[in-house]
Amino acid sequence: MLKLFESPPEKLPFSSLELRAAVFAVLLRVLALYPEEDFQNPLLLRHYSVLTDYLSQHGNASTRVSQLADFLGESREGFTRRFSSETGITPKQLIDRFLMxxxxxxxxxxxxVKEVACLLNFSSEFAFSRFFKKHMGEAPNHWRKNPLSAGTYSSTKSRNAVL
Known part of the structure; x- marks a missing residue:
């Protein structure tokens, strides 16, 4: 695909309609890697914009669900129950996604990797690497060397651990 965009116009093998079809086919294949709920959950989280803003500014490896509940003025159990039923993910999963x-x-x-571990308040570089591997399926150093090496998406091992 990159070769197509870097080629001079006279060497392009596609008409604009064929190029659009090729791009559309690539997008469909990429979207097929992700479960449907990954497109719905961000919409559900919009009701928690105050919470997601808080996590964006203050979230780190020491952030706990009880802190989020306190921030919203709720009990931990009530917050967890309501948040999970409304969003389809647990508050812990939300924290982990923000960290990732x-x-x-x-x-x-x-x-x-050492700087990231320190900036995100992990207890050690090893703890961060273990967390990263749990969520991405590979060590951070390996991921950095080849960020497109992972296979398919899963809910716990995401190439794009975002909301």
């Missing part, structure tokens, strides 16, 4: 999103941003910004 921040970690990926930092790694893409050329921060070292």
């Amino acid at each position: 999103s921040k970690a990926l941003d930092l790694l893409n910004g050329n921060a070292s």
Whole structure:
């Protein structure tokens, strides 16, 4: 695909209609890698924008579900029950997704694994690497060397651990 976009116009093998069809086919294949709920959950989370803003600014590896419940003025159990039923994910999964999103941003910004672990308040570089591997299916150093190497998406091992 990149070769097509870098080629001079006279060397392009496709008409604009054929190129659109090719792009559409690629998009369909990419979308097929993701479960349907990954497109619905972000819409459900819009009701929790105050919470997601809080996590974006203050979330780190030491963030606990009880802190989120306190922030919203609710009991931990009531918050967990309501949040899970309304969004389809647990508050812990939300925290983990924010951590992964921040970690990926930092790694893409050329921060070292040790720096990411420190910035996200993990107890050690090893703890961060274990967390990253649990969610991405590979170690952060391996992911950084080849960010497109992972296979298919799963709910716990995501190439794009975002909301």
